[in-house]
Amino acid sequence: MKTNEERRKRIFDAANKIKEQAKEGGRGFRVVITGKGGAGKTTTTAMLSHLFARKGYNVLAVDEDPQMNLPYAIGIPREEGDKIVPVTKNLDYIEEKTGARPGEGWGLMLTLNPDVSDVVERFGIKGPDGINMLVMGTVVQAATGCLCPENALLEAIVRYINLRNNEIILMDTQAGVEHFGRALAQGFRHVVIVTDATFNSVQVAKHAAKLAKDINIPHLYLLINRVRSNDSKELEKVKQIMKDEMDIFDEVFELPYEEKLFEYEPNVMPLLDVKPSLGIVEKMNELMEALEKYDKQ
Template identity: 50%
Template sequence: MTAARPAPLRVVVAGKGGVGKTTITALVGRQLARAGRRVLLVDADEQMNLARTLGIPASEASAIVPLAHQDDYIEESVGARPGEQGALLRLNPDTTDAVARFGVDGPDGVRLLVMGGLRSAGGGCLCPENSLLRSAVAGVGRDQAEVVLMDTHAGVEHFGRALARGFDHAVVVTDTSTNAAAVAVQTARLARELGIPRIGLVVNRARDTTDRQRVARLVADEGGFAFESVTVLPWDETVLDADPSVDALVGSEGAFATATAALADSWRPTRMELAR
Protein backbone atom coordinates (compact mmCIF):
# COMPACT_ATOMS: atom_id res chain seq x y z
CA MET A 1 0.00 0.00 0.00
CA THR A 2 1.45 3.37 -1.03
CA ALA A 3 1.37 6.37 1.30
CA ALA A 4 -1.39 8.88 0.53
CA ARG A 5 -0.09 11.78 -1.54
CA PRO A 6 -0.91 15.31 -0.41
CA ALA A 7 -4.05 16.38 -2.21
CA PRO A 8 -4.59 19.66 -4.03
CA LEU A 9 -7.41 22.02 -3.18
CA ARG A 10 -10.44 20.65 -5.02
CA VAL A 11 -13.27 22.94 -6.06
CA VAL A 12 -16.43 21.78 -7.83
CA VAL A 13 -18.54 24.31 -9.71
CA ALA A 14 -22.22 23.38 -9.92
CA GLY A 15 -25.65 24.88 -10.60
CA LYS A 16 -28.54 25.11 -13.01
CA GLY A 17 -28.01 25.14 -16.78
CA GLY A 18 -26.72 28.36 -18.29
CA VAL A 19 -25.93 30.20 -15.05
CA GLY A 20 -22.26 30.70 -15.99
CA LYS A 21 -20.46 27.63 -14.56
CA THR A 22 -18.15 27.07 -17.53
CA THR A 23 -17.34 30.76 -17.99
CA ILE A 24 -16.47 31.10 -14.31
CA THR A 25 -14.42 27.87 -14.25
CA ALA A 26 -12.39 28.84 -17.31
CA LEU A 27 -11.75 32.41 -16.28
CA VAL A 28 -10.91 31.65 -12.65
CA GLY A 29 -8.66 28.79 -13.78
CA ARG A 30 -6.65 31.10 -16.00
CA GLN A 31 -6.56 33.86 -13.40
CA LEU A 32 -5.20 31.42 -10.81
CA ALA A 33 -2.62 30.13 -13.29
CA ARG A 34 -1.49 33.68 -14.05
CA ALA A 35 -1.14 34.25 -10.33
CA GLY A 36 1.37 31.39 -10.29
CA ARG A 37 -0.80 28.48 -9.15
CA ARG A 38 -0.59 25.10 -10.86
CA VAL A 39 -4.14 24.53 -12.02
CA LEU A 40 -5.93 21.45 -13.31
CA LEU A 41 -9.34 22.04 -14.82
CA VAL A 42 -11.63 19.04 -15.09
CA ASP A 43 -14.46 19.07 -17.60
CA ALA A 44 -17.08 16.76 -16.12
CA ASP A 45 -19.87 18.03 -18.37
CA GLU A 46 -20.56 15.70 -21.28
CA GLN A 47 -21.13 18.76 -23.47
CA MET A 48 -17.34 19.15 -23.19
CA ASN A 49 -17.20 22.89 -23.91
CA LEU A 50 -14.63 23.91 -21.30
CA ALA A 51 -11.72 23.55 -23.75
CA ARG A 52 -13.15 26.14 -26.14
CA THR A 53 -14.22 28.45 -23.35
CA LEU A 54 -10.68 28.28 -22.01
CA GLY A 55 -9.39 29.51 -25.35
CA ILE A 56 -8.15 26.27 -26.89
CA PRO A 57 -8.73 26.61 -30.67
CA ALA A 58 -11.77 24.73 -32.02
CA SER A 59 -9.70 22.31 -34.14
CA GLU A 60 -7.60 21.28 -31.12
CA ALA A 61 -10.58 21.17 -28.78
CA SER A 62 -12.54 18.84 -31.04
CA ALA A 63 -9.52 16.51 -31.31
CA ILE A 64 -9.42 15.88 -27.55
CA VAL A 65 -10.34 12.27 -26.73
CA PRO A 66 -12.10 12.28 -23.37
CA LEU A 67 -11.03 9.94 -20.63
CA ALA A 68 -14.33 8.04 -20.84
CA HIS A 69 -13.34 7.00 -24.38
CA GLN A 70 -9.81 5.84 -23.61
CA ASP A 71 -10.89 2.21 -23.80
CA ASP A 72 -7.39 0.68 -23.58
CA TYR A 73 -6.54 2.74 -20.52
CA ILE A 74 -9.85 1.89 -18.91
CA GLU A 75 -9.24 -1.80 -19.45
CA GLU A 76 -5.66 -1.53 -18.21
CA SER A 77 -6.61 0.22 -14.98
CA VAL A 78 -10.13 -1.01 -14.18
CA GLY A 79 -9.95 -4.49 -15.67
CA ALA A 80 -12.73 -4.22 -18.28
CA ARG A 81 -13.51 -2.28 -21.43
CA PRO A 82 -16.52 0.05 -21.64
CA GLY A 83 -19.61 -1.98 -22.47
CA GLU A 84 -18.17 -5.21 -21.09
CA GLN A 85 -20.70 -6.90 -18.89
CA GLY A 86 -20.08 -9.02 -15.87
CA ALA A 87 -16.33 -8.42 -15.54
CA LEU A 88 -14.94 -7.98 -12.06
CA LEU A 89 -13.92 -4.32 -11.78
CA ARG A 90 -11.06 -2.99 -9.71
CA LEU A 91 -12.86 -0.56 -7.45
CA ASN A 92 -9.77 1.46 -6.62
CA PRO A 93 -7.88 1.52 -9.90
CA ASP A 94 -4.49 3.22 -10.00
CA THR A 95 -5.08 6.30 -12.14
CA THR A 96 -2.23 8.45 -10.86
CA ASP A 97 -0.90 8.80 -14.42
CA ALA A 98 -4.24 9.88 -15.95
CA VAL A 99 -3.48 13.61 -15.91
CA ALA A 100 0.03 13.15 -17.27
CA ARG A 101 -1.19 10.88 -20.07
CA PHE A 102 -4.48 12.43 -21.03
CA GLY A 103 -4.38 16.01 -19.76
CA VAL A 104 -3.94 18.71 -22.40
CA ASP A 105 -2.16 22.04 -22.08
CA GLY A 106 -4.31 25.13 -22.16
CA PRO A 107 -3.52 28.86 -22.19
CA ASP A 108 -1.59 30.39 -19.27
CA GLY A 109 -0.23 26.96 -18.33
CA VAL A 110 -3.48 25.39 -17.13
CA ARG A 111 -3.91 21.64 -17.63
CA LEU A 112 -7.26 20.32 -18.75
CA LEU A 113 -8.65 16.83 -18.24
CA VAL A 114 -11.78 16.12 -20.25
CA MET A 115 -13.86 13.36 -18.73
CA GLY A 116 -16.56 12.81 -21.35
CA GLY A 117 -19.96 11.26 -20.91
CA LEU A 118 -20.76 8.94 -18.08
CA ARG A 119 -23.03 5.99 -18.65
CA SER A 120 -26.40 5.67 -16.98
CA ALA A 121 -27.10 9.26 -16.07
CA GLY A 122 -27.80 9.60 -12.40
CA GLY A 123 -27.41 5.92 -11.65
CA GLY A 124 -24.78 4.45 -9.41
CA CYS A 125 -23.72 2.28 -12.36
CA LEU A 126 -20.62 0.24 -11.68
CA CYS A 127 -19.47 0.36 -15.27
CA PRO A 128 -15.76 0.56 -16.09
CA GLU A 129 -15.62 4.17 -17.26
CA ASN A 130 -17.53 5.53 -14.25
CA SER A 131 -15.16 3.75 -11.93
CA LEU A 132 -12.19 5.19 -13.83
CA LEU A 133 -13.47 8.77 -13.90
CA ARG A 134 -14.14 8.81 -10.20
CA SER A 135 -10.72 7.59 -9.27
CA ALA A 136 -8.98 9.82 -11.84
CA VAL A 137 -10.31 12.91 -10.06
CA ALA A 138 -9.79 11.52 -6.59
CA GLY A 139 -6.24 10.40 -7.38
CA VAL A 140 -4.79 13.77 -8.44
CA GLY A 141 -1.92 14.67 -6.12
CA ARG A 142 -0.42 18.05 -5.22
CA ASP A 143 2.61 17.17 -7.37
CA GLN A 144 0.26 17.44 -10.37
CA ALA A 145 -1.80 20.47 -9.36
CA GLU A 146 -2.29 22.84 -6.46
CA VAL A 147 -5.86 23.58 -7.41
CA VAL A 148 -8.34 21.29 -9.16
CA LEU A 149 -11.37 23.08 -10.51
CA MET A 150 -14.17 20.90 -11.87
CA ASP A 151 -16.91 22.17 -14.18
CA THR A 152 -20.04 20.05 -14.11
CA HIS A 153 -23.17 19.15 -15.95
CA ALA A 154 -26.18 21.37 -15.27
CA GLY A 155 -28.32 20.47 -12.30
CA VAL A 156 -27.59 18.12 -9.48
CA GLU A 157 -27.01 14.89 -11.35
CA HIS A 158 -23.24 14.68 -11.05
CA PHE A 159 -23.53 14.74 -7.30
CA GLY A 160 -25.57 11.55 -7.56
CA ARG A 161 -22.63 9.99 -9.30
CA ALA A 162 -20.47 11.08 -6.40
CA LEU A 163 -17.82 12.50 -8.71
CA ALA A 164 -17.39 15.38 -6.31
CA ARG A 165 -16.92 13.25 -3.19
CA GLY A 166 -13.79 14.34 -1.38
CA PHE A 167 -13.87 17.88 -2.78
CA ASP A 168 -13.03 20.76 -0.43
CA HIS A 169 -15.29 23.43 -1.87
CA ALA A 170 -18.55 23.48 -3.75
CA VAL A 171 -19.16 26.69 -5.64
CA VAL A 172 -22.87 26.77 -6.30
CA VAL A 173 -23.70 29.21 -9.07
CA THR A 174 -27.10 30.79 -9.55
CA ASP A 175 -28.47 33.72 -11.45
CA THR A 176 -31.32 35.82 -10.14
CA SER A 177 -34.10 33.50 -11.34
CA THR A 178 -36.35 31.47 -9.05
CA ASN A 179 -35.52 28.21 -10.84
CA ALA A 180 -31.78 28.69 -10.59
CA ALA A 181 -32.04 29.52 -6.89
CA ALA A 182 -34.12 26.36 -6.31
CA VAL A 183 -31.49 24.21 -8.05
CA ALA A 184 -28.78 26.00 -6.05
CA VAL A 185 -30.41 25.02 -2.77
CA GLN A 186 -30.82 21.37 -3.85
CA THR A 187 -27.22 21.30 -5.06
CA ALA A 188 -25.94 22.76 -1.82
CA ARG A 189 -27.82 20.18 0.23
CA LEU A 190 -26.38 17.35 -1.86
CA ALA A 191 -22.91 18.83 -1.50
CA ARG A 192 -23.39 18.82 2.26
CA GLU A 193 -24.59 15.19 2.17
CA LEU A 194 -21.40 14.33 0.28
CA GLY A 195 -19.40 15.84 3.11
CA ILE A 196 -18.01 18.81 1.17
CA PRO A 197 -16.99 21.12 4.01
CA ARG A 198 -17.13 24.53 2.31
CA ILE A 199 -20.15 25.46 0.25
CA GLY A 200 -20.36 28.95 -1.20
CA LEU A 201 -23.01 30.65 -3.30
CA VAL A 202 -22.15 32.70 -6.37
CA VAL A 203 -24.84 35.04 -7.65
CA ASN A 204 -23.98 35.63 -11.30
CA ARG A 205 -25.34 38.23 -13.71
CA ALA A 206 -26.35 40.59 -10.91
CA ARG A 207 -27.56 43.90 -12.32
CA ASP A 208 -27.63 45.92 -9.12
CA THR A 209 -27.27 45.58 -5.38
CA THR A 210 -30.88 44.50 -4.90
CA ASP A 211 -30.18 41.24 -6.77
CA ARG A 212 -28.22 39.90 -3.81
CA GLN A 213 -31.24 40.39 -1.55
CA ARG A 214 -33.53 38.98 -4.20
CA VAL A 215 -31.53 35.75 -4.33
CA ALA A 216 -31.31 35.61 -0.52
CA ARG A 217 -35.11 35.76 -0.47
CA LEU A 218 -35.43 33.05 -3.13
CA VAL A 219 -33.04 30.79 -1.22
CA ALA A 220 -35.07 31.35 1.97
CA ASP A 221 -38.27 30.49 0.05
CA GLU A 222 -36.69 27.14 -0.87
CA GLY A 223 -36.17 26.34 2.78
CA GLY A 224 -32.85 28.15 3.09
CA PHE A 225 -29.24 27.05 3.22
CA ALA A 226 -26.38 28.35 5.35
CA PHE A 227 -23.87 29.12 2.61
CA GLU A 228 -20.38 29.80 3.92
CA SER A 229 -20.09 32.80 1.61
CA VAL A 230 -22.08 34.72 -0.96
CA THR A 231 -20.18 36.26 -3.87
CA VAL A 232 -21.87 38.53 -6.39
CA LEU A 233 -20.64 38.61 -9.99
CA PRO A 234 -22.06 41.43 -12.09
CA TRP A 235 -23.83 41.27 -15.42
CA ASP A 236 -21.16 42.33 -17.90
CA GLU A 237 -21.62 42.79 -21.65
CA THR A 238 -17.94 42.07 -22.26
CA VAL A 239 -18.55 38.45 -21.18
CA LEU A 240 -20.92 38.03 -24.11
CA ASP A 241 -18.61 39.91 -26.45
CA ALA A 242 -15.75 37.58 -25.48
CA ASP A 243 -17.67 34.48 -26.68
CA PRO A 244 -16.66 31.73 -27.41
CA SER A 245 -13.71 31.99 -25.02
CA VAL A 246 -12.68 33.96 -21.96
CA ASP A 247 -9.48 35.11 -23.71
CA ALA A 248 -10.46 38.75 -23.81
CA LEU A 249 -11.47 38.69 -20.14
CA VAL A 250 -8.24 37.29 -18.71
CA GLY A 251 -6.13 40.19 -17.52
CA SER A 252 -8.93 42.66 -18.18
CA GLU A 253 -10.12 45.04 -15.51
CA GLY A 254 -13.76 44.65 -16.43
CA ALA A 255 -16.34 44.26 -13.70
CA PHE A 256 -16.82 40.49 -14.17
CA ALA A 257 -13.11 39.64 -14.39
CA THR A 258 -12.34 41.74 -11.32
CA ALA A 259 -15.04 39.96 -9.35
CA THR A 260 -13.94 36.45 -10.44
CA ALA A 261 -10.35 37.26 -9.46
CA ALA A 262 -11.60 38.10 -5.96
CA LEU A 263 -13.59 34.86 -5.90
CA ALA A 264 -10.47 32.86 -6.83
CA ASP A 265 -8.59 34.57 -4.06
CA SER A 266 -11.17 33.39 -1.54
CA TRP A 267 -10.33 29.74 -2.41
CA ARG A 268 -6.87 30.07 -0.94
CA PRO A 269 -6.31 26.85 0.97
CA THR A 270 -6.64 27.14 4.71
CA ARG A 271 -3.70 26.15 6.92
CA MET A 272 -5.44 22.91 7.72
CA GLU A 273 -5.90 22.03 4.05
CA LEU A 274 -2.25 22.80 3.35
CA ALA A 275 -1.16 20.59 6.21
CA ARG A 276 -2.95 17.52 4.89
Protein backbone atom coordinates (compact mmCIF):
# COMPACT_ATOMS: atom_id res chain seq x y z
CA MET A 1 0.00 0.00 0.00
CA LYS A 2 1.26 3.44 -0.88
CA THR A 3 1.00 6.12 1.73
CA ASN A 4 -0.70 9.41 0.91
CA GLU A 5 2.69 11.06 1.21
CA GLU A 6 4.11 8.81 -1.54
CA ARG A 7 1.11 9.40 -3.76
CA ARG A 8 1.41 13.13 -3.34
CA LYS A 9 5.11 13.03 -4.18
CA ARG A 10 4.44 10.99 -7.32
CA ILE A 11 1.82 13.47 -8.51
CA PHE A 12 4.12 16.36 -7.69
CA ASP A 13 7.02 14.78 -9.63
CA ALA A 14 4.80 14.07 -12.62
CA ALA A 15 3.52 17.66 -12.67
CA ASN A 16 7.07 18.99 -12.52
CA LYS A 17 8.14 16.76 -15.39
CA ILE A 18 5.29 18.08 -17.55
CA LYS A 19 6.30 21.64 -16.69
CA GLU A 20 9.91 20.93 -17.64
CA GLN A 21 8.80 19.39 -20.93
CA ALA A 22 6.60 22.39 -21.65
CA LYS A 23 9.58 24.67 -21.06
CA GLU A 24 11.71 22.57 -23.41
CA GLY A 25 9.07 22.89 -26.11
CA GLY A 26 8.68 26.58 -25.38
CA ARG A 27 12.25 27.19 -26.51
CA GLY A 28 11.35 26.51 -30.11
CA PHE A 29 9.23 28.68 -32.35
CA ARG A 30 6.20 26.68 -33.45
CA VAL A 31 3.28 27.79 -35.58
CA VAL A 32 0.26 25.80 -36.71
CA ILE A 33 -1.78 27.06 -39.66
CA THR A 34 -5.37 25.90 -39.86
CA GLY A 35 -8.80 26.80 -41.28
CA LYS A 36 -11.54 25.54 -43.56
CA GLY A 37 -10.77 23.67 -46.78
CA GLY A 38 -9.60 26.05 -49.49
CA ALA A 39 -9.25 29.04 -47.14
CA GLY A 40 -5.58 29.62 -47.98
CA LYS A 41 -3.64 27.57 -45.40
CA THR A 42 -1.07 26.16 -47.82
CA THR A 43 -0.49 29.52 -49.50
CA THR A 44 0.08 31.09 -46.07
CA THR A 45 2.38 28.30 -44.83
CA ALA A 46 4.45 28.39 -48.02
CA MET A 47 4.83 32.18 -48.06
CA LEU A 48 5.73 32.34 -44.37
CA SER A 49 8.26 29.52 -44.83
CA HIS A 50 10.11 31.50 -47.49
CA LEU A 51 9.95 34.79 -45.62
CA PHE A 52 11.31 33.24 -42.42
CA ALA A 53 13.99 31.32 -44.36
CA ARG A 54 15.09 34.49 -46.14
CA LYS A 55 15.36 36.19 -42.76
CA GLY A 56 17.88 33.56 -41.70
CA TYR A 57 15.75 31.11 -39.74
CA ASN A 58 16.08 27.35 -40.14
CA VAL A 59 12.62 26.43 -41.35
CA LEU A 60 10.89 23.06 -41.06
CA ALA A 61 7.59 23.13 -42.97
CA VAL A 62 5.33 20.26 -41.98
CA ASP A 63 2.47 19.12 -44.21
CA GLU A 64 -0.41 17.38 -42.50
CA ASP A 65 -2.84 18.02 -45.31
CA PRO A 66 -4.47 15.01 -47.03
CA GLN A 67 -3.64 16.44 -50.46
CA MET A 68 -0.03 17.14 -49.47
CA ASN A 69 0.39 20.12 -51.74
CA LEU A 70 2.71 22.12 -49.51
CA PRO A 71 5.91 20.98 -51.28
CA TYR A 72 4.57 22.24 -54.63
CA ALA A 73 3.51 25.55 -53.05
CA ILE A 74 7.01 25.95 -51.62
CA GLY A 75 8.39 25.40 -55.10
CA ILE A 76 9.56 21.79 -55.26
CA PRO A 77 9.60 20.67 -58.91
CA ARG A 78 6.70 18.48 -60.01
CA GLU A 79 8.83 15.39 -60.77
CA GLU A 80 10.34 15.49 -57.30
CA GLY A 81 7.05 16.22 -55.54
CA ASP A 82 5.26 13.37 -57.26
CA LYS A 83 7.67 10.89 -55.70
CA ILE A 84 7.00 11.93 -52.10
CA VAL A 85 5.41 9.28 -49.90
CA PRO A 86 3.95 10.76 -46.70
CA VAL A 87 5.28 9.26 -43.49
CA THR A 88 1.90 7.81 -42.53
CA LYS A 89 1.75 5.93 -45.84
CA ASN A 90 5.16 4.40 -45.26
CA LEU A 91 3.99 1.06 -43.93
CA ASP A 92 7.44 -0.26 -43.06
CA TYR A 93 8.28 2.82 -41.02
CA ILE A 94 4.97 2.62 -39.17
CA GLU A 95 5.55 -1.03 -38.36
CA GLU A 96 9.15 -0.41 -37.34
CA LYS A 97 8.07 2.32 -34.94
CA THR A 98 4.70 1.26 -33.59
CA GLY A 99 4.95 -2.52 -33.95
CA ALA A 100 1.83 -2.69 -36.12
CA ARG A 101 0.89 -2.12 -39.73
CA PRO A 102 -2.13 0.08 -40.46
CA GLY A 103 -5.36 -1.91 -40.48
CA GLU A 104 -4.00 -4.79 -38.46
CA GLY A 105 -3.02 -5.74 -34.95
CA TRP A 106 -3.69 -2.55 -33.10
CA GLY A 107 -4.39 -2.87 -29.44
CA LEU A 108 -2.09 -4.55 -26.97
CA MET A 109 0.93 -4.66 -29.26
CA LEU A 110 0.85 -1.02 -30.36
CA THR A 111 3.68 1.19 -29.07
CA LEU A 112 1.94 4.46 -28.33
CA ASN A 113 5.06 6.44 -27.66
CA PRO A 114 7.52 5.42 -30.36
CA ASP A 115 10.91 7.08 -30.77
CA VAL A 116 10.67 9.00 -34.04
CA SER A 117 13.75 11.18 -33.63
CA ASP A 118 15.02 9.98 -37.03
CA VAL A 119 11.91 11.12 -38.92
CA VAL A 120 13.26 14.41 -40.33
CA GLU A 121 16.60 12.85 -41.28
CA ARG A 122 14.88 9.97 -43.05
CA PHE A 123 11.95 11.74 -44.66
CA GLY A 124 12.86 15.42 -44.71
CA ILE A 125 13.03 17.04 -48.16
CA LYS A 126 15.19 20.08 -48.91
CA GLY A 127 13.41 22.79 -50.84
CA PRO A 128 14.30 26.21 -52.26
CA ASP A 129 15.64 28.85 -49.84
CA GLY A 130 16.96 25.91 -47.78
CA ILE A 131 13.51 25.07 -46.43
CA ASN A 132 13.29 21.62 -44.87
CA MET A 133 9.98 19.86 -45.46
CA LEU A 134 8.28 16.93 -43.81
CA VAL A 135 5.19 15.42 -45.40
CA MET A 136 3.46 13.62 -42.55
CA GLY A 137 0.23 12.52 -44.14
CA THR A 138 -3.06 12.95 -42.42
CA VAL A 139 -4.94 11.98 -39.28
CA VAL A 140 -7.21 8.96 -39.69
CA GLN A 141 -10.69 10.17 -38.85
CA ALA A 142 -12.71 7.70 -36.81
CA ALA A 143 -16.05 7.89 -35.05
CA THR A 144 -14.47 7.01 -31.73
CA GLY A 145 -10.95 7.84 -30.55
CA CYS A 146 -8.82 5.91 -33.01
CA LEU A 147 -5.85 4.01 -31.62
CA CYS A 148 -4.55 3.11 -35.03
CA PRO A 149 -0.81 3.08 -35.76
CA GLU A 150 -0.90 6.08 -38.14
CA ASN A 151 -2.37 8.35 -35.48
CA ALA A 152 0.00 7.08 -32.79
CA LEU A 153 2.85 7.87 -35.16
CA LEU A 154 1.53 11.34 -36.04
CA GLU A 155 1.15 12.27 -32.41
CA ALA A 156 4.64 11.01 -31.69
CA ILE A 157 6.00 13.11 -34.56
CA VAL A 158 4.30 16.24 -33.24
CA ARG A 159 5.65 15.49 -29.75
CA TYR A 160 9.11 14.92 -31.19
CA ILE A 161 9.26 18.06 -33.32
CA ASN A 162 8.39 20.07 -30.22
CA LEU A 163 11.79 19.10 -28.88
CA ARG A 164 13.84 20.26 -31.86
CA ASN A 165 15.87 23.38 -31.25
CA ASN A 166 16.90 26.44 -33.23
CA GLU A 167 14.27 25.94 -35.85
CA ILE A 168 10.96 27.48 -36.73
CA ILE A 169 8.32 24.89 -37.41
CA LEU A 170 5.31 25.79 -39.54
CA MET A 171 2.62 23.12 -39.72
CA ASP A 172 -0.09 23.19 -42.39
CA THR A 173 -3.05 21.19 -41.11
CA GLN A 174 -6.52 20.49 -42.36
CA ALA A 175 -7.34 18.41 -39.31
CA GLY A 176 -7.40 21.30 -36.85
CA VAL A 177 -5.71 21.51 -33.49
CA GLU A 178 -7.90 19.04 -31.60
CA HIS A 179 -6.44 15.93 -33.17
CA PHE A 180 -3.06 16.54 -31.66
CA GLY A 181 -4.40 17.69 -28.30
CA ARG A 182 -1.75 18.10 -25.66
CA ALA A 183 1.08 16.99 -27.93
CA LEU A 184 0.54 20.17 -29.92
CA ALA A 185 0.02 22.42 -26.94
CA GLN A 186 3.34 21.37 -25.41
CA GLY A 187 5.36 23.21 -28.02
CA PHE A 188 3.15 25.16 -30.40
CA ARG A 189 2.58 28.67 -29.10
CA HIS A 190 0.95 30.18 -32.19
CA VAL A 191 -2.13 29.29 -34.21
CA VAL A 192 -2.78 31.12 -37.47
CA ILE A 193 -6.38 30.65 -38.58
CA VAL A 194 -7.18 31.43 -42.21
CA THR A 195 -10.73 32.22 -43.29
CA ASP A 196 -12.77 33.66 -46.11
CA ALA A 197 -15.44 36.22 -45.22
CA THR A 198 -18.16 33.60 -45.58
CA PHE A 199 -20.39 32.18 -42.86
CA ASN A 200 -19.14 28.59 -43.14
CA SER A 201 -15.49 29.48 -43.22
CA VAL A 202 -15.82 31.81 -40.22
CA GLN A 203 -17.72 29.13 -38.28
CA VAL A 204 -14.80 26.75 -38.76
CA ALA A 205 -12.37 29.51 -37.73
CA LYS A 206 -14.42 30.25 -34.62
CA HIS A 207 -14.45 26.58 -33.62
CA ALA A 208 -10.68 26.26 -34.20
CA ALA A 209 -10.01 29.39 -32.13
CA LYS A 210 -12.05 28.10 -29.19
CA LEU A 211 -10.27 24.74 -29.24
CA ALA A 212 -6.86 26.38 -29.43
CA LYS A 213 -7.76 28.49 -26.40
CA ASP A 214 -9.04 25.40 -24.57
CA ILE A 215 -5.67 23.68 -24.91
CA ASN A 216 -3.95 26.88 -23.80
CA ILE A 217 -2.11 27.88 -26.96
CA PRO A 218 -1.28 31.46 -26.04
CA HIS A 219 -1.24 33.37 -29.36
CA LEU A 220 -3.88 33.34 -32.07
CA TYR A 221 -3.97 35.25 -35.34
CA LEU A 222 -6.85 35.58 -37.78
CA LEU A 223 -6.21 36.00 -41.50
CA ILE A 224 -9.19 37.15 -43.52
CA ASN A 225 -8.30 36.03 -47.01
CA ARG A 226 -9.36 37.14 -50.50
CA VAL A 227 -10.34 40.64 -49.43
CA ARG A 228 -11.53 42.62 -52.48
CA SER A 229 -12.93 45.78 -50.94
CA ASN A 230 -11.10 48.85 -49.64
CA ASP A 231 -13.69 49.68 -47.01
CA SER A 232 -13.28 46.75 -44.57
CA LYS A 233 -16.55 45.17 -45.73
CA GLU A 234 -15.10 41.67 -45.25
CA LEU A 235 -13.71 42.52 -41.82
CA GLU A 236 -17.08 43.84 -40.67
CA LYS A 237 -18.83 40.71 -41.88
CA VAL A 238 -16.33 38.44 -40.10
CA LYS A 239 -16.77 40.46 -36.88
CA GLN A 240 -20.53 40.02 -37.07
CA ILE A 241 -20.22 36.25 -37.37
CA MET A 242 -17.41 35.90 -34.83
CA LYS A 243 -19.08 38.09 -32.21
CA ASP A 244 -17.21 37.93 -28.87
CA GLU A 245 -14.76 35.33 -30.16
CA MET A 246 -13.09 38.11 -32.14
CA ASP A 247 -11.38 39.10 -28.88
CA ILE A 248 -9.52 35.78 -28.75
CA PHE A 249 -7.14 36.91 -31.50
CA ASP A 250 -3.93 38.78 -30.77
CA GLU A 251 -3.97 40.23 -34.29
CA VAL A 252 -6.22 40.25 -37.35
CA PHE A 253 -4.89 40.64 -40.90
CA GLU A 254 -6.77 41.26 -44.12
CA LEU A 255 -5.11 39.56 -47.09
CA PRO A 256 -6.03 41.06 -50.46
CA TYR A 257 -7.27 38.91 -53.31
CA GLU A 258 -4.25 38.39 -55.56
CA GLU A 259 -4.74 37.43 -59.19
CA LYS A 260 -1.06 36.53 -59.57
CA LEU A 261 -1.44 33.59 -57.18
CA PHE A 262 -3.56 31.92 -59.83
CA GLU A 263 -1.05 32.76 -62.53
CA TYR A 264 1.83 31.00 -60.79
CA GLU A 265 0.04 28.39 -58.68
CA PRO A 266 0.89 26.03 -57.12
CA ASN A 267 4.26 27.80 -56.56
CA VAL A 268 4.13 30.92 -54.37
CA MET A 269 7.80 31.78 -54.74
CA PRO A 270 7.66 34.02 -57.84
CA LEU A 271 5.23 36.32 -56.00
CA LEU A 272 7.76 37.14 -53.33
CA ASP A 273 10.10 38.83 -55.81
CA VAL A 274 7.53 40.98 -57.63
CA LYS A 275 8.43 44.68 -57.40
CA PRO A 276 6.86 46.77 -55.99
CA SER A 277 5.86 44.23 -53.32
CA LEU A 278 2.41 42.74 -53.63
CA GLY A 279 -0.15 43.59 -50.93
CA ILE A 280 -0.45 39.95 -49.90
CA VAL A 281 3.32 39.67 -49.43
CA GLU A 282 3.37 42.83 -47.33
CA LYS A 283 0.67 41.39 -45.10
CA MET A 284 2.61 38.13 -44.74
CA ASN A 285 5.63 40.18 -43.69
CA GLU A 286 3.49 41.91 -41.07
CA LEU A 287 2.27 38.53 -39.85
CA MET A 288 5.86 37.29 -39.62
CA GLU A 289 6.82 40.31 -37.53
CA ALA A 290 3.82 39.78 -35.23
CA LEU A 291 4.81 36.13 -34.75
CA GLU A 292 8.34 37.13 -33.85
CA LYS A 293 7.11 39.81 -31.47
CA TYR A 294 4.66 37.57 -29.62
CA ASP A 295 7.09 34.66 -29.50
CA LYS A 296 9.42 36.76 -27.39
CA GLN A 297 6.68 37.44 -24.84
